Amino acid sequence: MAIEGAAARPAVSASVGRSARRDLLALLNRWGWVKVLLFLVPACLLLTFYLVIPIAMLIVMSFYRSTLFGVVPDFSWNNYLHFWRNPMFPNLLLRSIRLAVTVTAISLLVSYPFAYFLARGTRRFRTTLLILVMVPFWTSYLIRTMSWLPILGIKGVVNYSLMTLQIVSNPVEVFLFNQFSVVLTLIHIYLPYMVVPIYLSLDRLDGRLLEAASDLGANPLRTFWHVTLPLSLPGVVGGIVMVFIAAFGAYVTPKLLGGSSGIMFGNVLADQYSGTFNWPFGAVLALIMIAVVLGLLVVASRFTRLDAVFGARA
Amino acid sequence: MTDGRARSFLRIYGAAVYVFLYTPIVMLIVLSFNDSNSITLPWGGFTWRWYRALAENQSVFVSLKNSLTLGLVTAVISTVIGGLAAFAFRSRFRGQVAVMRMLLLPFVIPGLTIGVALLLLFHALGVRPGLLTTTLVAHVGFTLPYVFVLISTRLHRFDESLEEAAMDLGADEITTFWQVTFPLIRPGIVGSALFAFTLSFDEFIRTLFTIGNDNTLPIQIWSTLGSMVSPELNAMATLIVAASFALVIAGELLRGRER
Amino acid sequence: MDSSSDFDLEFRNVTKLFGDVRAVDEATFQVRRGEFLSLLGPSGCGKTTSLRMIAGFERPTSGEIFLDGRPVGATPPYRRNVNTVFQHYALFPHKTVLDNVAFGLRMKRRPPAQIAERVDRMLALVELPGVGRRFPHQLSGGQQQRVALARALINEPTVLLLDEPLGALDLKVRRRMQQELKRIHREVGVTFVYVTHDQEEALTMSDRIAVMNHGRIEQLDTPAGVYERPATRFVAGFIGLTNLLRGVVEGRNDRDVVVRLASGARLRAETADGRAPGAEVDVAIRPEKIQMTAVRPAAADNCLEGQVGSFVYQGAATEYQIALADGQAVRVIVQNIGETWRAAVIPVGSRVYLCWSRGAALILSDVGPRRDPAEDDEPAPERVAWR
Numbered sequence: 001m002a003i004e005g006a007a008a009r010p011a012v013s014a015s016v017g018r019s020a021r022r023d024l025l026a027l028l029n030r031w032g033w034v035k036v037l038l039f040l041v042p043a044c045l046l047l048t049f050y051l052v053i054p055i056a057m058l059i060v061m062s063f064y065r066s067t068l069f070g071v072v073p074d075f076s077w078n079n080y081l082h083f084w085r086n087p088m089f090p091n092l093l094l095r096s097i098r099l100a101v102t103v104t105a106i107s108l109l110v111s112y113p114f115a116y117f118l119a120r121g122t123r124r125f126r127t128t129l130l131i132l133v134m135v136p137f138w139t140s141y142l143i144r145t146m147s148w149l150p151i152l153g154i155k156g157v158v159n160y161s162l163m164t165l166q167i168v169s170n171p172v173e174v175f176l177f178n179q180f181s182v183v184l185t186l187i188h189i190y191l192p193y194m195v196v197p198i199y200l201s202l203d204r205l206d207g208r209l210l211e212a213a214s215d216l217g218a219n220p221l222r223t224f225w226h227v228t229l230p231l232s233l234p235g236v237v238g239g240i241v242m243v244f245i246a247a248f249g250a251y252v253t254p255k256l257l258g259g260s261s262g263i264m265f266g267n268v269l270a271d272q273y274s275g276t277f278n279w280p281f282g283a284v285l286a287l288i289m290i291a292v293v294l295g296l297l298v299v300a301s302r303f304t305r306l307d308a309v310f311g312a313r314a
Numbered sequence: 315m316t317d318g319r320a321r322s323f324l325r326i327y328g329a330a331v332y333v334f335l336y337t338p339i340v341m342l343i344v345l346s347f348n349d350s351n352s353i354t355l356p357w358g359g360f361t362w363r364w365y366r367a368l369a370e371n372q373s374v375f376v377s378l379k380n381s382l383t384l385g386l387v388t389a390v391i392s393t394v395i396g397g398l399a400a401f402a403f404r405s406r407f408r409g410q411v412a413v414m415r416m417l418l419l420p421f422v423i424p425g426l427t428i429g430v431a432l433l434l435l436f437h438a439l440g441v442r443p444g445l446l447t448t449t450l451v452a453h454v455g456f457t458l459p460y461v462f463v464l465i466s467t468r469l470h471r472f473d474e475s476l477e478e479a480a481m482d483l484g485a486d487e488i489t490t491f492w493q494v495t496f497p498l499i500r501p502g503i504v505g506s507a508l509f510a511f512t513l514s515f516d517e518f519i520r521t522l523f524t525i526g527n528d529n530t531l532p533i534q535i536w537s538t539l540g541s542m543v544s545p546e547l548n549a550m551a552t553l554i555v556a557a558s559f560a561l562v563i564a565g566e567l568l569r570g571r572e573r
Numbered sequence: 574m575d576s577s578s579d580f581d582l583e584f585r586n587v588t589k590l591f592g593d594v595r596a597v598d599e600a601t602f603q604v605r606r607g608e609f610l611s612l613l614g615p616s617g618c619g620k621t622t623s624l625r626m627i628a629g630f631e632r633p634t635s636g637e638i639f640l641d642g643r644p645v646g647a648t649p650p651y652r653r654n655v656n657t658v659f660q661h662y663a664l665f666p667h668k669t670v671l672d673n674v675a676f677g678l679r680m681k682r683r684p685p686a687q688i689a690e691r692v693d694r695m696l697a698l699v700e701l702p703g704v705g706r707r708f709p710h711q712l713s714g715g716q717q718q719r720v721a722l723a724r725a726l727i728n729e730p731t732v733l734l735l736d737e738p739l740g741a742l743d744l745k746v747r748r749r750m751q752q753e754l755k756r757i758h759r760e761v762g763v764t765f766v767y768v769t770h771d772q773e774e775a776l777t778m779s780d781r782i783a784v785m786n787h788g789r790i791e792q793l794d795t796p797a798g799v800y801e802r803p804a805t806r807f808v809a810g811f812i813g814l815t816n817l818l819r820g821v822v823e824g825r826n827d828r829d830v831v832v833r834l835a836s837g838a839r840l841r842a843e844t845a846d847g848r849a850p851g852a853e854v855d856v857a858i859r860p861e862k863i864q865m866t867a868v869r870p871a872a873a874d875n876c877l878e879g880q881v882g883s884f885v886y887q888g889a890a891t892e893y894q895i896a897l898a899d900g901q902a903v904r905v906i907v908q909n910i911g912e913t914w915r916a917a918v919i920p921v922g923s924r925v926y927l928c929w930s931r932g933a934a935l936i937l938s939d940v941g942p943r944r945d946p947a948e949d950d951e952p953a954p955e956r957v958a959w960r
Contacts, residue, residue, distance in 0.1 A: 025487055029649065032405060039402035040413065042395040043458060047416060050455025051423070054431030061434055110331065117328040121321075129328075131562055136335055138558040140516035142532050143551045146539065147338035150345055150354035150548075157341060160355045191335060220320070241422070249424025251519055256539065266426045273430060273523070283434070286427040293422055479663035481650040482628055483728065484680030490651075493676075497667050 177259025201235030396461030429523030443526030587636035836899030
């Protein structure tokens, strides 16, 4: 049963009509870079307006001066000097960094075993467990911050329990409106930021590597130290970076829960645009914040390839 | 460290972490039914009145509508732009590392500094802040890297020989995309859009600096926190948590469909 | 330029470079209408790249490919009358078998009635009637393979390309599919170009085989030609087993060439090779063509003396490793004809005589290292997908 027509058919089939489409596709195939350019233009355009130009404006504004009538160009380093001269600002910067480091460190300690539990545990409820981790992740951090108010306040759950259990007779103020509440809340709301990257890198870990280590004589502890930990490093670094940046850049949490002793860098920054209206100085503070973050990235990139951590193909 | 003991320890530990994660949220939800004027204890009895008050609160509805609109528009624009960029990265081209770094940079710049910088930009341009103008730029920029990463990852897993087969059988590039590529990655794209919507819906800090007189829901909550602190706030928060929960489930179902 | 359209496919000096790597090097050949041609070679030899150039997923760096007498130039794959059966089938997972098979015809906008009828005919041809409504993941590997074949053949291509289609199948299924493919090829009459690294497969299925190595076609011949008269050391080593005995040409007349081995033994072979006396050559003799006896035969064209080093029982035959006087080793395969193998085996250490007629061996003198079939680990050139 031969198929008719095989001998009579011309090799390159003629297409009917649609010549414009053909020409366009032929053009795009000939000049591949046109297609790439076309596809990237929208994103690049957007990011120019979202990222590039705004940061340039920050730099420009940092050389202006704030007067009664608005901002005028200054072309001097006055704003920067203002930062250094008043010890309050560098101290605040250091304190914020310290708080962020504390949050990150504790978050890492708390999250790693949890991520391990998720990744190496039974697969049965894994999806449910992951969803349960993601739900807080997908809820606004504003709400999650706010949710600590009823717990930590003088009329809050903690005090209520303490008084009911008669451990104290008067409400204790130490839980709220200080650095403790800020750190605690920041750990809470950014926990998923640490858990997820570590989970992903642990999940990717091939169990057979652990078996091989065991086969070669390593007990569970040494297997963890020599195999699991190093291979989960990209996730750990990714988590550290994400949590630190979130904690260091915090505004809502310290404002809501920090009282006067829990103020962080972000609050003073934001104040320059509402209360004090010193836009140029605020720009300096913003640039310092960005510089700290970029500094962290540079350090982190020595430990792992950050492009791979943040996703997309390497 | 025996395996059994280690497992039990990890399970207990895991449970403890979940308790830590959820206690504040659960408290929030419980206290939204509190028949008392404070957002915290003591417990005054069960009531629906805060939800009723919410339902009658006009300004909340307006804010909700704004958040939904903004979220929808953001999701669509962000997914299209981010999706196109992800497709661009299937080919190799000069400077691709630099472009990818720029695309991922918004991940690491603190939202507060972006908000401030955008304020400067729009002020300098003389653009008046508006929901679907200045705020939209902030939201699309914010969600773009997330969408880009999600769609890129999905594309990376895509079997290119399917596209070659389609072309081999007579489908040109455009037809191949619609008939083969798009149907197969569609759940991933919708999932990314859903995620972008959620990010936009919850976004606060950049919105604070780029929004004018309008309110989104988080902005309204923020201003309410300053003044009227009552369980109505808890009710609002509870509804938002419920919505997030629903969205996560929807996202997971989509991902499950892909397998 | 005259290109006969007796040839469905022609390569003229086709070269493909990936950076510095010559994936295909000046390939020139013609494929006749209805022929079953195999491209055979180890990984990285250029066979898959050649196939992709025919399909249109790669463009030659230089040279030209002709389909049905016309140059293909820059024509994209979807406008060439060529269809491919992919290595992992590439069936559309989100479409039914019917939609998969009908895809090409729908692209050509054939009327639905005609499509339906042809799909039925195709599925019957590949012996899968009635699976139209199922999805690919519900089929076995062999069934998926047949669907892929139907999907390609239904378009009546000038040339059908098959990229190692049987690689993913179990041995038994693979054997059966080889016969199926041959049957379908005979019934349909379309030109097949088949890529494989399995020489047994190529030998059983092909009308002609192009043996490729490092981008070059070392020999294009019938299976018997490639097996019995390998043109180069590579071909001799890649197809089946060969013994290569190094020696020097001592003399020649119009019938024979005489080669002297290092041990002093002289071998006679037929050859048209024009190598002059003094040239260094290899005498190639297949293990199964050597007769091994314990007693020196009275009259024989070629005979070598050796000692049994080891043997391996292979069921239908026994393979002996024989050590010659000058240290070279020779493999001999002896059919286990006798009633019991144990009684017939020649023990280690025995002195034996290896003899063969002058027509059984041939002289190979191509320049190039002896190729060891064990070196099959060259990395394939990186595929740059056509976009």
